[in-house]
Amino acid sequence: MSLVNYATREITCKIVYYGPGRSGKTTNLHYIYGQVPEERKGKMVSLATQTDRTLFFDFLPLDLGTISGFTTKFQLYTVPGQVYYQTTRKLVLQGADGVVFVADSQARQLEENIESFQDLHANLAEQGIDARGVPLVIQYNKQDLPRELILTPNELNDALNFRGVPEFGADALHGPGVFETLRSISELVLKRLSQPTR
Amino acid sequence: MQVDPRHRFDNFVVGSANRLAVAAARAVAESPGAVYNPLFIYSSSGLGKTHLMGAIGNHVSGRAESLDIEYVSLDDFVEQLHAAIASGEGERFKQRYQRVDVLLIDDMQFLTGRRETQTELLRLLNAMQGSGRQIVMSSDRPPAEIADVDERLITRLSGGLIVDIGTPDFETRIAIMRAKCEERGVKFWPGVIEELGRLEFRNVRELQGALNRLIAFQTLGGEQIRPEDVLTVLGDLPEARSVAREESPGAPKENEFQSFLTDVASAVAQHVESWKARVAEAIAYWTGEGYRTTQLERLLQESAPPTNWESLLRGFGATVERLKALEQQATEVDGALGGDDVFRDPERLREAEVLLDRALAGATPPPGPSAAFTRQGFEVSSSNQLAVRAADDIVAAPGKRYSPLFIHGPSGVGKTHLLNAIGNELVDGSGGASAVACVSAQLFMDELIEALQDGTVERWRARYRSADALLIDDVQFVAGKERTQEELFHVFNSLHSEGKQLVFCSDRLPRELDGLEDRLRSRFEGGLVVEMQSPDRALREKLYARYLAATEHEPGPELLSYLAERSAASVREIIGIVNRLVAAADVAGAPLTLSVARAELDPDSSAAARPTTPVVARAAADTFFLDDEKVVWEWTDASTRMMEELK
Numbered sequence: 001m002s003l004v005n006y007a008t009r010e011i012t013c014k015i016v017y018y019g020p021g022r023s024g025k026t027t028n029l030h031y032i033y034g035q036v037p038e039e040r041k042g043k044m045v046s047l048a049t050q051t052d053r054t055l056f057f058d059f060l061p062l063d064l065g066t067i068s069g070f071t072t073k074f075q076l077y078t079v080p081g082q083v084y085y086q087t088t089r090k091l092v093l094q095g096a097d098g099v100v101f102v103a104d105s106q107a108r109q110l111e112e113n114i115e116s117f118q119d120l121h122a123n124l125a126e127q128g129i130d131a132r133g134v135p136l137v138i139q140y141n142k143q144d145l146p147r148e149l150i151l152t153p154n155e156l157n158d159a160l161n162f163r164g165v166p167e168f169g170a171d172a173l174h175g176p177g178v179f180e181t182l183r184s185i186s187e188l189v190l191k192r193l194s195q196p197t198r
Numbered sequence: 199m200q201v202d203p204r205h206r207f208d209n210f211v212v213g214s215a216n217r218l219a220v221a222a223a224r225a226v227a228e229s230p231g232a233v234y235n236p237l238f239i240y241s242s243s244g245l246g247k248t249h250l251m252g253a254i255g256n257h258v259s260g261r262a263e264s265l266d267i268e269y270v271s272l273d274d275f276v277e278q279l280h281a282a283i284a285s286g287e288g289e290r291f292k293q294r295y296q297r298v299d300v301l302l303i304d305d306m307q308f309l310t311g312r313r314e315t316q317t318e319l320l321r322l323l324n325a326m327q328g329s330g331r332q333i334v335m336s337s338d339r340p341p342a343e344i345a346d347v348d349e350r351l352i353t354r355l356s357g358g359l360i361v362d363i364g365t366p367d368f369e370t371r372i373a374i375m376r377a378k379c380e381e382r383g384v385k386f387w388p389g390v391i392e393e394l395g396r397l398e399f400r401n402v403r404e405l406q407g408a409l410n411r412l413i414a415f416q417t418l419g420g421e422q423i424r425p426e427d428v429l430t431v432l433g434d435l436p437e438a439r440s441v442a443r444e445e446s447p448g449a450p451k452e453n454e455f456q457s458f459l460t461d462v463a464s465a466v467a468q469h470v471e472s473w474k475a476r477v478a479e480a481i482a483y484w485t486g487e488g489y490r491t492t493q494l495e496r497l498l499q500e501s502a503p504p505t506n507w508e509s510l511l512r513g514f515g516a517t518v519e520r521l522k523a524l525e526q527q528a529t530e531v532d533g534a535l536g537g538d539d540v541f542r543d544p545e546r547l548r549e550a551e552v553l554l555d556r557a558l559a560g561a562t563p564p565p566g567p568s569a570a571f572t573r574q575g576f577e578v579s580s581s582n583q584l585a586v587r588a589a590d591d592i593v594a595a596p597g598k599r600y601s602p603l604f605i606h607g608p609s610g611v612g613k614t615h616l617l618n619a620i621g622n623e624l625v626d627g628s629g630g631a632s633a634v635a636c637v638s639a640q641l642f643m644d645e646l647i648e649a650l651q652d653g654t655v656e657r658w659r660a661r662y663r664s665a666d667a668l669l670i671d672d673v674q675f676v677a678g679k680e681r682t683q684e685e686l687f688h689v690f691n692s693l694h695s696e697g698k699q700l701v702f703c704s705d706r707l708p709r710e711l712d713g714l715e716d717r718l719r720s721r722f723e724g725g726l727v728v729e730m731q732s733p734d735r736a737l738r739e740k741l742y743a744r745y746l747a748a749t750e751h752e753p754g755p756e757l758l759s760y761l762a763e764r765s766a767a768s769v770r771e772i773i774g775i776v777n778r779l780v781a782a783a784d785v786a787g788a789p790l791t792l793s794v795a796r797a798e799l800d801p802d803s804s805a806a807a808r809p810t811t812p813v814v815a816r817a818a819a820d821t822f823f824l825d826d827e828k829v830v831w832e833w834t835d836a837s838t839r840m841m842e843e844l845k
Contacts, residue, residue, distance in 0.1 A: 006478025006498055011466060035455040064459055066356060067466045179454045183461050193469035
């Protein structure tokens with residue numbers, strides 16, 4: 001998927017929110033959706049199970065209008081976190097321009113975080129993509145929970161962020177950290193515009 | 199309107215909320231017209247738009263005094279426009295603004311509903327952008343949100359960079375206040391400014407108002423304010439009241455999406471190089487027109503702009519124009535060629551040219567050699583053997599040995615025959631693939647004149663230039679014909695440079711041709727010039743034997759030697775004599791013998807009776823007409839003719 005189409009003067013960024021189940025990926029998208037001014041609101045597509053877990057994926061198209069002469073569109077996707085939706089995860093991950101890894105800050109979820117993070121790398125590798133080349137930021141969600149339940153960003157960094165990518169503590173339910181994360185991944189993705197087209 | 203000299207970059211406090219706007223403004227001030235044009239700054243009031251615009255103006259004028267900088271609020275602009283129109287000086291108004299190098303317009307939000315101002319502004323923006331002059335505008339909202347504005351103007355305004363200035367964060371507020379205190383020489387106790395900074399003012403102006411109040415309180419009261427006094431001093435300000443309630447950490451911040459959008463905009467503006475955008479535009483355009491743009495697409499792969507990318511773009515356009523012209527010509531010749539792929543790919547321009555040449559040549563191939571003249575039917579003797587040998591060499595290796603070959607000799611010695619024979623041999627030698635143009639100079643000229651009349655000289659030229667060999671008979675006719683020589687010269691050069699064979703026949707040597715241009719003469723003489731002489735005795739004998747053998751009369755050796763002894767200026771004369779003899783023998787009803795021949799050819803020395811009238815007529819006809827069709831051989835008797843006339 002090409003990020004920038006000079007011919008049609010379009011920029012399309014596909015950003016995938018990845019992470020273990022219940023880490024708050026959909027919550028991120030909901031918060032962003034809530035902030036989009038009415039006139040720009042597209043339709044958020046959420047395919048959820050009866051128990052409100054993401055069954056397939058969420059899709060939030062963001063039409064950012066014309067920027068420097070380019071029609072700019074962001075597509076935000078989430079993958080289903082549950083282990084058994086492996087195929088859907090792979091599909092959604094295809095052609096991603098950037099990945100946000102949403103980790104659950106709760107101490108007892110550490111294993112799931114690590115597992116999901118490895119799963120991300122495995123899936124990228126399977127698609128022949130060098131994970132080091134994919135723009136990635138990590139969000140440590142649920143930092144608003146009581147201190148005794150969660151790990152600090154530093155502790156989580158030790159466990160997950162061995163590549164030293166940008167990381168953000170967040171409270172996706174109320175907003176802090178959500179746009180910081182989105183802004184950071186957008187910046188990383190857009191940086192690629194000035195690199196030779198793939 | 200003057201720019202406020204106090205508005206400078208060095209006293210504008212930069213924070214996260216305005217960093218992008220300041221960076222953009224600086225870039226614009228450094229090189230007006232080159233980046234972000236137009237620059238559109240928006241924010242709610244009191245956050246520094248005017249300061250930033252002023253800073254641009256001051257910075258530019260400080261660097262380049264010659265530049266004409268105009269700072270105007272939209273209201274003033276409208277007023278000026280109305281006044282100008284009212285006094286009939288609308289044109290002067292336009293001219294005045296067209297001279298401006300950097301135009302700063304404040305308060306664009308007042309554009310709402312002002313149709314004529316919008317039109318005028320649109321025109322002005324077009325003119326200024328077209329000539330690379332800078333426009334900076336400010337407003338309290340983004341262009342798309344200014345109500346009732348012409349869509350075209352909106353796109354113009356959004357075409358450059360749109361930046362917003364957000365409310366300053368805590369650190370910025372502190373920095374602003376410290377700067378102000380320094381400016382005014384006021385010192386507060388540590389913590390006072392920080393305490394004031396905790397108040398969420400909607401804009402810097404209000405913040406400044408609060409600071410002024412503290413300063414006044416301190417200077418008038420003569421007492422240093424302590425941090426805990428701040429809220430009391432500002433007690434009746436709403437911000438001071440609201441600060442009391444602890445802000446919930448999760449409360450959504452205002453305008454998060456808007457600031458995200460601004461960030462993305464700046465990232466895009468930063469990373470999409472304008473040259474690539476231009477190239478992309480060209481690609482989109484030409485692709486839309488149906489042309490292949492591989493050349494330009496390769497350009498996009500470059501990480502840095504090639505220094506000549508603009509000329510490459512122009513060159514591409516020029517090539518496409520050329521292709522269009524070629525295609526049009528080709529379509530005129532052969533409708534089926536319209537839309538051929540080669541006319542759609544600038545990288546295949548050469549192919550397109552070749553295709554057109556072929557089409558032109560193929561539509562009406564140049565005249566070829568006449569099949570009636572064969573090499574086998576050409577008798578050789580010492581009088582013409584040099585020419586024949588040269589001809590054979592040419593056929594063996596066209597264009598390699600004698601090019602051009604120039605054959606001269608009196609009329610009727612076989613030059614045309616040999617020329618056509620060469621042509622036929624060349625065609626046969628190539629298996630029929632060779633395009634051999636074999637033409638008399640007269641026809642060559644007639645064709646040219648016709649082409650000139652029809653305006654199809656290009657096509658005519660292409661026909662000859664595409665030939666593999668050019669054989670021109672009676673080239674003496676071009677002498678004195680300037681245009682024909684001109685064209686022949688170019689065709690000659692074009693073919694000669696490509697190693698194609700050229701053969702010319704003439705009744706004289708090149709240097710004896712009066713009115714032949716030197717450039718052609720020297721070219722004719724540059725190859726091999728050979729003479730074909732009148733047939734010698736050996737050739738005459740061969741020719742008589744051959745032509746008589748073709749009749750029913752088998753000539754005896756004495757007859758042949760008698761005939762061969764008689765001089766003949768040309769082959770044509772020999773054919774004439776053969777015809778006379780055969781006729782005489784037929785009339786006499788006797789076989790053609792030496793005595794019949796003598797009686798016919800040397801009547802004085804012969805005892806034989808005078809030939810009967812028809813034979814005399816035939817003899818005379820042979821001398822003058824040579825063409826059987828032009829002579830009336832059988833006359834009806836006088837009485838019938840009389841009857842015809844009476845009727």
